[in-house]
Amino acid sequence: MKDRLDGWTWNSGGSDTEADSGPPSRGQYAVPRIRRTPAESARASAAWIHARWIKLVTVVTVLALAIGGWQTYKYLTRYHEQISGTHGSFPSALGTAAPERPDRVLPSGSGAPVGVVGGLVLHERDNGIAADNVRTDRTYWHYGREKTALISESVVSGAVVLWYEDGLAVSVDLHSGKPRWHTKVAGKVRDSGDRVWPSANTVIINQRDRLTGLSGRSGKQLWSIAPPKGCRGWELRPPLDLSGTEAFDATDCSGSLDGLYGVDPASGRSRWHLQDPYLDYGRLGDHTLVTLTPVGSLVTVDVSGAWPRTHSAFLAHHLDLRAISDGMVILSSADDTSFTARQVSNDSSSKALWTVKADKGSELGLPRTADNRVYIPQYQPSAKAKQKKTHGSAQLLVLDARTGHELHRTELPDSLYGNPDDLDVGMMAVLGAKYGVVRVGLSGFLVSPEDQVTLAE
Known part of the structure; x- marks a missing residue:
């Protein structure tokens, strides 16, 4: 029962x-x-799902953090990078053009100077680049790498591209100081010298055994070309920047292959070959080159087509070509005591515009034209001053490019000419004129911060 x-x-x-x-x-x-009501069953199911969801989210979050941390660690240690900054707000430029009355000496930072870009002064430092505030000389950001050496750098599309001894090219954003991209460039770095060049949005890496074009935005390799057949290498010096073409020198060539080669920076295709023994050409116009031969002939070359067209006209012996701007050249006397500006046409015909002479006992250094003005350093070499038992001196002259009329003159610090050995490195030169500043220093490769000065209005 x-x-x-x-x-x-x-x-x-x-x-x-x-x-x-x-x-x-x-x-x-x-x-x-035990029997549950429908409401109780629904609440129990929801609680079970919620508990399992919390566990799943926790596991996924922990894994993501671990993976992200590992990738960040691997990213930084892979390239052995040291990044510092930014510090403060982004410094604005002192101006958009070259100054008319530069007489204020700005502070100069430590490390080999690279140049002024906007409100930043770039210096080589610790196997990398330091960007300092142009007004205060305080570091805005610093980028460097360990276990390798910096070979060359260039400013391209709002960034500075650094090329290292291990073949790595790094694009560092000027505003943030952080890398945009890293690209390994094939080939060994065997020679020193300036070998990174900007061309619109292309970065050109110049090696003796190849030219390599990288995208300035992504770092992707666009092209790579070997020296022309019969040539052993490319010359390691700045190319000539023409309209849509970069002209590079090929060296150690057999037969008649020596000369300039016009390279399309977008594709790497060769557009023309200029066979000529005079390689010291400069850019006279968008499609025109100019040079002065040792015997005193002015030579112009039109490279607008597939075959360069050359013209020449005799000027005078004992002249040197000191500066070239659009349609104008500045020639110096043999002793660098006078400059003459000439307007030059594509067919080598020219006419004198003006002449400027140095003060007694002084010489004229390498000039630079910018914004319809010519900037010329004038200095009394300390070796000559010592012989005359006087203190050396140096000034920066600012002339009107069309008339040669002197617009301004300012005294330069004696750090530029106080050491007689420094003047043996190279002539005093205007190294840049833009963004409201003018940089004056000694030409040559071995230049220290003390050998340069930055002036503003």
């Missing part, structure tokens, strides 16, 4: 079916089945 009471079920002692029903579990009783 089965009895039921409050959900419990058991057999009565005298039941005839006791032997057939088998032994009861848990000592004569069974666990009752």
